[in-house]
Amino acid sequence: MSNPEDYRREPASAEASAAAVVGEISEHDRQDPTAVQRIQRVLHRYPALGPLVFLVVMLAAFSVMSDRFLQPFNMSLIIQQVTVVGTLAIGQTIIILTAGIDLSVGAITVFVSVIMAKLSADYGVPGIAALLVGFSFGTACGLLNGLLITRLRLPPFIVTLGTLSVFFALNLYVSASTTIRGSDMDPLLTTTAGKQGSILVPIIDTPIPLASLGMIAMYVIMSYILRYTAWGRHIYATGDDPEASRLTGIKIDRVLVSVYAVAGFIYAIGAWFLMGRIGAASPQSGLGYNLDTITAVVIGGTSLFGGRGVVVGTLLGAIIVGMARNGLSLAGFDPLWQDFTIGVLVIVAVTVDQWIRRVSA
Amino acid sequence: MTADMTEAIPTPVLQAVGLSKAYGRVVALDDADLELYPGEVLGVIGDNGAGKSTLIKCFSGAVIPDSGEIRIDGEAVHLRTPSDSMAAGIETVYQTLAVCPALDIGTNLFLGRERRKPGILGSVFRMLDLGGMREAARKEMSDLGLLTIQDMSQAVETLSGGQRQGVAVARAAAFGQRVIIMDEPTAALGVKESGRVLQLIRDVRDRGIPVILISHNMPHVFEVSDRIHIHRLGKRVAVVTPKSHSMSEAVAIMTGAVQSDMTDEEMARPAAQLAA
Numbered sequence: 263m264s265n266p267e268d269y270r271r272e273p274a275s276a277e278a279s280a281a282a283v284v285g286e287i288s289e290h291d292r293q294d295p296t297a298v299q300r301i302q303r304v305l306h307r308y309p310a311l312g313p314l315v316f317l318v319v320m321l322a323a324f325s326v327m328s329d330r331f332l333q334p335f336n337m338s339l340i341i342q343q344v345t346v347v348g349t350l351a352i353g354q355t356i357i358i359l360t361a362g363i364d365l366s367v368g369a370i371t372v373f374v375s376v377i378m379a380k381l382s383a384d385y386g387v388p389g390i391a392a393l394l395v396g397f398s399f400g401t402a403c404g405l406l407n408g409l410l411i412t413r414l415r416l417p418p419f420i421v422t423l424g425t426l427s428v429f430f431a432l433n434l435y436v437s438a439s440t441t442i443r444g445s446d447m448d449p450l451l452t453t454t455a456g457k458q459g460s461i462l463v464p465i466i467d468t469p470i471p472l473a474s475l476g477m478i479a480m481y482v483i484m485s486y487i488l489r490y491t492a493w494g495r496h497i498y499a500t501g502d503d504p505e506a507s508r509l510t511g512i513k514i515d516r517v518l519v520s521v522y523a524v525a526g527f528i529y530a531i532g533a534w535f536l537m538g539r540i541g542a543a544s545p546q547s548g549l550g551y552n553l554d555t556i557t558a559v560v561i562g563g564t565s566l567f568g569g570r571g572v573v574v575g576t577l578l579g580a581i582i583v584g585m586a587r588n589g590l591s592l593a594g595f596d597p598l599w600q601d602f603t604i605g606v607l608v609i610v611a612v613t614v615d616q617w618i619r620r621v622s623a
Numbered sequence: 624m625t626a627d628m629t630e631a632i633p634t635p636v637l638q639a640v641g642l643s644k645a646y647g648r649v650v651a652l653d654d655a656d657l658e659l660y661p662g663e664v665l666g667v668i669g670d671n672g673a674g675k676s677t678l679i680k681c682f683s684g685a686v687i688p689d690s691g692e693i694r695i696d697g698e699a700v701h702l703r704t705p706s707d708s709m710a711a712g713i714e715t716v717y718q719t720l721a722v723c724p725a726l727d728i729g730t731n732l733f734l735g736r737e738r739r740k741p742g743i744l745g746s747v748f749r750m751l752d753l754g755g756m757r758e759a760a761r762k763e764m765s766d767l768g769l770l771t772i773q774d775m776s777q778a779v780e781t782l783s784g785g786q787r788q789g790v791a792v793a794r795a796a797a798f799g800q801r802v803i804i805m806d807e808p809t810a811a812l813g814v815k816e817s818g819r820v821l822q823l824i825r826d827v828r829d830r831g832i833p834v835i836l837i838s839h840n841m842p843h844v845f846e847v848s849d850r851i852h853i854h855r856l857g858k859r860v861a862v863v864t865p866k867s868h869s870m871s872e873a874v875a876i877m878t879g880a881v882q883s884d885m886t887d888e889e890m891a892r893p894a895a896q897l898a899a
């Protein structure tokens with residue numbers, strides 16, 4: 263780091279302008295960045311780059327280990343397997359960007375799916391109406407989380423730990439712990455996947471479920487919102503430094519409440535996709551989604567401390583998890599190594615994040 | 624105001640009348656007054672805990688006084704949030720800078736008042752004019768002599784302390800239509816960087832915007848201030864000028880070693896009428 267050979271007074275060197283951080287005032291205090299520092303800065307600037315590189319390396323490794331791995335059918339399978347987690351993780355991402363966390367994802371998702379299914383199967387409500395009620399209900403659940411966090415000034419971890427149990431218990435009560443079969447519901451509620459709910463994608467000549475296409479569209483929309491709208495910028499600002507954000511005039515409570523509400527809406531869409539995937543509404547499914555979404559967000563390079571990360575990283579994170587499970591299984595490893603690998607990935611990802619956050623002038 | 628004063632006293636741009644604020648039993652402001660006149664730099668000095676920061680935060684909308692009145696151009700106003708204050712044309716450079724470290728320079732400059740693209744992109748798709756904001760940020764930074772930072776899309780945390788200060792000052796200078804308040808702007812800076820900030824303060828004043836400078840650094844205060852407001856135990860005890868008082872005299876008043884016998888009317892006089 264302090265190699266005297268790297269010491270240069272001339273600011274005009276290519277390295278210096280590439281780093282573009284050298285101020286005139288303290289010019290003489292500075293050195294050109296080392297290769298490691300340069301990597302740190304690039305990762306700091308492009309938080310999804312790390313997961314992307316890892317994904318490519320993993321793709322290459324698994325395609326050597328198993329010739330079935332790269333086939334369109336298998337790729338399509340991986341996409342289908344990550345669709346529900348990938349969708350829910352969009353909501354988790356915007357919450358984590360505000361330096362929050364949501365442990366009630368799975369409970370809200372299952373609860374919404376049960377409500378949609380019950381309205382259709384037991385009360386004969388038209389599919390579209392059941393969907394809209396479900397979307398509103400998911401939004402309301404998120405809104406409740408947001409209001410508890412901002413009004414009672416409670417940590418998001420505690421609030422959502424509480425609502426996790428509350429929503430899940432209510433879900434068991436409403437459903438009487440009984441699974442509702444897809445065949446009893448309006449087809450609209452279950453045709454986001456399966457034969458009827460898939461589209462043959464021309465180039466790869468493989469059917470892709472509507473839910474997966476919907477998930478990708480949601481990633482595109484959320485990327486746009488986070489990057490190009492004031493609300494998106496305020497999400498980052500609130501997570502990065504709430505007091506500074508408040509002093510610049512951002513109404514941070516309003517940002518937080520809206521983020522939890524929008525996340526609830528996204529979970530409700532995830533609930534719809536979930537019913538398509540399993541062809542039913544099961545009140546016992548889905549609690550695993552809490553940790554799976556957080557895993558995807560963290561592996562995707564978003565900082566648990568808020569303010570840093572991109573939503574595309576979360577998609578990469580979800581695919582990395584899905585691909586690791588699929589690839590290890592195809593390569594003949596015992597399933598226990600899947601969990602082992604993902605655990606290691608989470609720790610590596612957080613370590614890298616801590617390192618990137620220490621970037622300085 | 625007094626009978627022997629022939630010159631009229633101009634209307635203060637910003638005025639505090641009898642502000643009080645208590646935190647539980649701790650009295651931060653006790654019937655405090657302050658006048659800021661057009662075209663001046665008003666230094667505010669006081670010992671730790673004298674209530675300077677609370678006074679300033681009342682102006683920036685970060686603290687709501689328990690009683691008293693704030694007037695802008697003679698009109699009473701209610702500044703309940705930082706947005707109220709900013710809408711009134713008052714910009715504050717906080718001691719903590721209030722910049723978001725992970726966000727880029729352009730975003731920080733426009734945080735809370737982003738510009739949208741014209742036409743349907745802006746109105747329907749709510750698209751921000753990122754390029755335009757970056758360009759405006761570049762212009763503002765170069766006006767302040769800070770163009771050694773070339774890339775407005777780099778994160779603030781990759782800047783040096785002086786450059787971060789520059790970002791906070793540039794934001795205030797860009798949006799401060801009426802008053803700019805700076806709380807300890809040189810606290811974290813080296814000699815050269817401090818000199819640049821002091822020059823900035825003069826430049827801003829010369830552009831017609833009065834400045835309130837809060838600082839513990841007496842040489843800095845005496846270098847740029849037209850008047851110096853001395854705060855002690857929650858209220859103003861004297862207003863001096865660099866010509867009328869030496870630094871040690873000002874410090875003596877500030878610490879209570881010397882009692883000032885100035886009347887309220889005397890303290891409210893603009894610089895030209897303060898007895899030399």
